[in-house]
Amino acid sequence: MIRINLVPKEELESQVWFLPDLIILLLVGFALFTFVDGQMSGIRDSIALVTANRDDFSEKTKQIQPTLERFKSLGKDKENLMVKLRALQMITDSKIAKYRPLIAIEHLQNLKPESVWLSSLNVEDNKIEFEAFALDNILVAEFITALKSTQFQDIDPSDLRTQVYFSDVTLSGTSAVEVLPGGAGSESGGTVRFKLSLTISERSPPEPVPTDKQAARGSGFQHRRGRQWMQES
Numbered sequence: 001m002i003r004i005n006l007v008p009k010e011e012l013e014s015q016v017w018f019l020p021d022l023i024i025l026l027l028v029g030f031a032l033f034t035f036v037d038g039q040m041s042g043i044r045d046s047i048a049l050v051t052a053n054r055d056d057f058s059e060k061t062k063q064i065q066p067t068l069e070r071f072k073s074l075g076k077d078k079e080n081l082m083v084k085l086r087a088l089q090m091i092t093d094s095k096i097a098k099y100r101p102l103i104a105i106e107h108l109q110n111l112k113p114e115s116v117w118l119s120s121l122n123v124e125d126n127k128i129e130f131e132a133f134a135l136d137n138i139l140v141a142e143f144i145t146a147l148k149s150t151q152f153q154d155i156d157p158s159d160l161r162t163q164v165y166f167s168d169v170t171l172s173g174t175s176a177v178e179v180l181p182g183g184a185g186s187e188s189g190g191t192v193r194f195k196l197s198l199t200i201s202e203r204s205p206p207e208p209v210p211t212d213k214q215a216a217r218g219s220g221f222q223h224r225r226g227r228q229w230m231q232e233s
């Protein structure tokens with residue numbers, strides 16, 4: 001029997017032939033471990049920094065939470081204050097402001113034709129909206145014309161009602177309806193339903209014309225002032 005030894009020659013000469021490869025493998029493994037450990041250490045440091053920043057942010061948020069809650073209601077408080085200021089300004093700036101809605105309603109009642117009925121009325125600030133019924137469209141047109149005519153009324157300083165007028169009269173539309181309960185419109189076969197929106201405005205009375213005595217007094221005052229100025233010069 002012929003035996004053939006296939007073992008490399010260097011393995012036959014040295015029993016630790018694998019040691020160089022093992023050392024290289026260990027060095028490569030150590031280098032990889034060192035690199036991965038360095039990367040993981042950086043990641044852990046980044047996570048720790050983010051966690052610290054998050055905790056710091058949460059702490060600061062808790063500290064300013066009362067202030068944030070106060071600012072949340074600031075807008076609502078501002079709006080309420082503006083409403084009060086506008087109401088106060090209406091009262092203080094114009095002596096007829098507090099009577100203006102009442103005067104406007106009185107205008108409506110006085111100018112409304114006999115065959116026109118109001119079904120709803122809403123007054124808010126300087127706006128009036130109402131729905132009404134009339135026997136025909138002609139009465140609606142007469143009513144609108146009468147409301148617009150308040151813009152051209154003569155002003156009487158002693159009568160506050162002459163200083164309030166409707167600056168904008170808008171008709172939202174008309175529609176025919178059945179006879180109203182109670183028989184209204186039964187003769188004409190029906191009624192007309194319409195809606196109007198009005199803007200309440202006011203005008204200031206003209207300045208009183210100075211009398212002859214007041215004019216003479218003012219002229220004498222100016223003359224004395226001019227003579228005094230020439231003496232001082």
